Amino acid sequence: MLVHLMLNLMVFFSNCICAAWAQQSAAGQDTLIGIVGSDFVMMGADSSSSGGGGIALTSSNIDKIAVIHDGKGLLNGDRMCHDPSAECLEQQAIAVGFAGDAADADRLVGMLKSHAQIREYEAGIGNDALCVFDGKIEPSTPTAVIGALSPAGLDAEAIANLSRNQIANRMRSRQPLQLCLLVGGMVRCNNPGRTLPEVEVVDRVQKQISAGSAEYKSESNNQPTNECQSPNLAINRSRSPNNSRSPALSRHDQKTSNPFLAPQLFWLDQYGSLQNMRYAAHGHGSNFAYSVLDQRYRKDMSRQEAMDLIQECFEQLRQRYVINSPRPPRIKCIDSFGVTNVMDDTMKH
């Protein structure tokens, strides 16, 4: 009878353990930030690692944004998607920012890369075989042979759902994946004519902030200037024009974007949730980053504006986050041209 009681208690115990783990995010000390712009996704990550929550920084040049697919064809670097009228059926670039357990991340990212490559191969991208039907040479792109309207390979949404399935299946096992991800890429959208609807919550927040600060400014005209009048924002605003314009960014800003491709950003956490968001962040630094992003995000930002916004988030972390990241963050831009390193270790802070 006691054995039976203990068995029941063990089952109950395991349930309690399952309930008790829902406390902390797996991405503790890592910070990941992602922003969707007009025709790109910009992702930023801090570059330091402390071996999963220790007190000593073991490394300061970690690249936490893994490129699952660089978006270039196997044979030629030139893509067809720059032409706005082309229906983009080629594999687009996908990047995954990971935070949390480094071993789990490494394994999952390796698996995603293999899947992307297998699907690309199966779809015949980069295949230089010419198909001849009845003596007539068909156009050499494999998409003409496939003839379907479905995009080839895996896109960012597929990668995000694949990761979610892996995380959700492992969640109740002995070793759940302690991993938080941001997946970004260009996804082929079905009705290209639609414009992005207004970001409602961000608009409401910004209206409240401007209403509040307008009231505050009218009061402070009668009083001596208060030092608390948002000094951080003033500093950030003066600092961002000093960041040199990244040459990689201005090259792509003027291109007309392909209406068939839409930038998408997916947020995944270690409990198997998946959210499609305009801007997102992971880690303890996300508490600070969300505040800055809520205030400054606009839809259809240019690449320079998005980079400035991510810089501003990391600037805020440098001021207020207790964990110091000595090297500059890694910032990458994912668009229809591929993945561009906007800021990495070689650039000055």
Add this chain to the structure above:
Amino acid sequence: MRPLSILITIILSSLCQAQRSDPTQFNGGSTLAMAGRNSVAIAIDARFGLGMQTISTGESSDNSRAAGEGNPRILHLPNSNVLLAWAGLHGDGTSFAEEMNVLLARKVRRAGCMGFQHGSSSSSSVVGMVARSKMSPRAITSLMSHLLYGRRNAPYYVEPVVVGLETVRVPIFIENDSLPLEGNGLQSLIQASNAPQLISSQNEHTLSKQIMTYKTMQKPYLCGTDMLGAQSTSHSFVCSGVASRSLHGTAEALWVPNLEGEELVEVCGRAFVSALERDCLSGYGAVVYLIQGSEDGTEDDVQIIEYVLACRND
């Protein structure tokens, strides 16, 4: 006795810890469903968070979807007379949605009831059979309970709610003094209606005949299940999610029977938004879906209308 008391102490302490971080309440979210006379409404909110931190309020970067479709609450429309929604742990909710999708698709394909009408239902010549044109909400609830209890040892932390209009056969009595008891008239009446039964009640004072026949109508169906699949149906309302205590209160106070379409939406929306005023884990937008049956309760003309309400942003 000693090991037992130690075990009980351990269990109690871990229970306290479990209550502090309940997985069902970790991501936030609430739903409320109400029934009217021939319509049902379900209200869902739009907050997704990690405990106290709000992560997403439903604006997705996908521009091929409508403005409200990034809603974090999981909502399913299997056919035109059922709506499923659930709150709870979002990862489990998505996994459960995938399982339900697979099983529903399989069952629907096998039963051949895709929701397309093949012939009119009154042409069924078998007594007692209503033509199966759609999967009923009761059947979907049973499937859902089965799936949820199948994971008894490692349950999905979801609290589903099923609303819909189910087809029931309601007996109606026709009093007609002028009907002849025998003859061709009666036979034609029997053939015209679905499975009639003749009940003749002979009164001492009058010779009135009552004919009982069946009429198929759509009645509202509401059911909420807990995370192990225990069903609780109701004629008035069901609710689930983090604000369910407040929702029970406001819905009980505001619900009256026999509400009509837009009235039902207003009552449901008001109860929902009032309860969310005091709850910080739900909010950021409320959407009410109304399944409006037709006036006389027949199966055609079922409409599903979406109403977007303004809600508290916290």
